[in-house]
Amino acid sequence: MSKNNEVPVQFTDGPDSHTHLLRALQFLGTSVPKKITIAWQAARAAAWAWKRGTCLDLIGAVVMARNHLNETLRYDADVPGRDKAIEGAQSRLDDRQALLDAVPEEAERWKMIEARRMRKQSFENAQVVLLRLRGEQKPVAIEDVRYVAELRQQVVADEQALRQEGKVRKALHDDAERALDDLRFLIVDTLTDRLNAITKAGADAIGKDAAIYFEYRELLQKDAPKFQRALMEAKVIQEIGRDLGAEFDLVAAFSQHFPAKDKTARDLIEAVILGEKIQMGSRRQDSADLLTMEV
Numbered sequence: 001m002s003k004n005n006e007v008p009v010q011f012t013d014g015p016d017s018h019t020h021l022l023r024a025l026q027f028l029g030t031s032v033p034k035k036i037t038i039a040w041q042a043a044r045a046a047a048w049a050w051k052r053g054t055c056l057d058l059i060g061a062v063v064m065a066r067n068h069l070n071e072t073l074r075y076d077a078d079v080p081g082r083d084k085a086i087e088g089a090q091s092r093l094d095d096r097q098a099l100l101d102a103v104p105e106e107a108e109r110w111k112m113i114e115a116r117r118m119r120k121q122s123f124e125n126a127q128v129v130l131l132r133l134r135g136e137q138k139p140v141a142i143e144d145v146r147y148v149a150e151l152r153q154q155v156v157a158d159e160q161a162l163r164q165e166g167k168v169r170k171a172l173h174d175d176a177e178r179a180l181d182d183l184r185f186l187i188v189d190t191l192t193d194r195l196n197a198i199t200k201a202g203a204d205a206i207g208k209d210a211a212i213y214f215e216y217r218e219l220l221q222k223d224a225p226k227f228q229r230a231l232m233e234a235k236v237i238q239e240i241g242r243d244l245g246a247e248f249d250l251v252a253a254f255s256q257h258f259p260a261k262d263k264t265a266r267d268l269i270e271a272v273i274l275g276e277k278i279q280m281g282s283r284r285q286d287s288a289d290l291l292t293m294e295v
Contacts, residue, residue: 010095014047014176015040015183024187027240033190036182039183046179050172056109058100065093116158116292123151178249188246195237195253202230203257203265210258210265220272230254231272 015021023031025040044267048126069089075082100106126148133140205226206213213220221228231250258265 001192005045005049010098011044011048012052013051015043018180020240021183021187024240024244027236028187028190028194030245031194033186036183036186036190039179039186043176043179043183046172046176052103052105052174052276053172054169055100055103055106056113058096058103058106059110061096062100065089065096069093104173116162118155119151119158123148123155126151143281168263184244188241191237191241191244192248193245195234195248197235198230198233199250200257202227202234203254206265206268207232210262210268214229214264214271217272221235 025036028036069086069092072082072085072089075085092266123255126144130140130144133144205224206220209224213224231254234248234250234253238250241248250273251266254269254273258269
């Protein structure tokens, strides 16, 4: 990637601005697969390409940050926290200036907008004059007619360019959204693998003692702490998954690791997770299969 296409460190949109994705990454910790790291970088790059190719707000952001810094500098020297406020305002200005410096296209974009506006205004004004002359039945010079025709052609060309630019903007936006979706799906897949591993460990902690734990539920926390830890982590995964648009069935996730004929273990899992007061052997036979996930 060329230097001009590098994503500035000051850029915080894209996946960096999605709290649910950040939480998932924090949960996975050091076990984040390389494919997610690569997908994260791809999503940032796509978001930056969209920003760089369409933005019109960076100049204004720099002006606002500079004004804020100037206001902060006017604080009296004895105002508590003045130095820290100035430091923060300067840092924000530096960040916004760095982003603007990375997108020289924005200034050119504003020049083009103004040029198109002036061409359209010139056409409308010239057309009004021409129509007035004709309405008043006054002589019209052929040069004036040609001038209006030329202005019309320029306006039509500008409108065509705007439509083409709109297609480019949409393509950049769609690319950024697809990159985010790809990242989200990879994270959900990784969470699915993590859930499968921890529910297996939790089921192993119960082992063949499901009947004992069903009758003496208090022993689960005392004698099967691995199951308790697995359940807590599974609930976190379920919550994170829900935020990402995925639904994990924890009863099915744990139950898949017990033999199908072990109805007691399945009753225990359902009772503990759902908090239901059920009797042994009453678990419905048509309940969820293994692991269900909707994305």
